Amino acid sequence: MPAGILLAVKRWNRLWKGVMMLTAVWGLQACQPTNETAASTPSGQPSAVPSAETPSPPNAPIPVYRYRIVNTFPHDKNAFTQGLEYHNGYLYESTGLKGESSLRKVELRTGRVLRIHRLAPEYFGEGITILGDRIYQLTWQNGICFVYDLNTFRQITQFRYYGEGWGLTNDGKHLIMSDGSDTITFRDPETFAEVRKIRVRANGKPVEMLNELEYIEGEIWANIWYSDMIARIDPQTGFVKAWIDMEGLPVPDRTSEDVLNGIAYDRQNKRIFVTGKRWSKLFEIELVPPETSSRKEQP
């Protein structure tokens, strides 16, 4: 490609990324209710995952949950976390960046990496999920989903897809995938074929930059790229039922690129884990419903 055209393309890409970032930030700000409106919503139940009723769109206030740290665990500071899942007592993690991408089995208590598969340097690892005895791992712009044996990390097969790969989870039946837009795609785990799509909306406005995902008690939870907010999404309608404001997690030496990214759920013990890119810590958290968190803020 001639240098002049290449320069123009690069400039256009930078401009487009800037527009997308502004749209995402504006969308989030426009979608979030104030603390006062959030406090008027029903409180949750005494559980790590209080249930959230779906607000009647388009104008009903969307509750904003806060969090309480239950436990803090070590996390590899060099792990550029792109996918996180909990399975049978262990964490499974995908890391990104070309030349540094990997699939890992991690001991929760120590953060020790028990098994690692390094991707070839041309691949940029993204979301992972475990379904049956298989691990599925997306790549960002390579258009390939790797499928591994859960126990050995031996590659079983791979699928090709169009567009970018960001987050991945499953509901026990379908793979559920984000691509950085406001769209979530449900896929057949045997063929990777599209089954259906939802567009994620908060008060009628698109919620873009959907990143790492986790399926928790009948909801899809999504990190929003470059944000400390997690969206709790209705898998049928795509409506955001609630936000979780994760601002304030005590992460030492965090830079602007080291964003919150990584949600895992221990279904058996109803434990929620979160971490971020190159974070030295991984947190087990409980949600604090809006009424409780609002009450705490009052003098």
Ligand SMILES: [Ca+2]
């Ligand atoms: Ca996850």
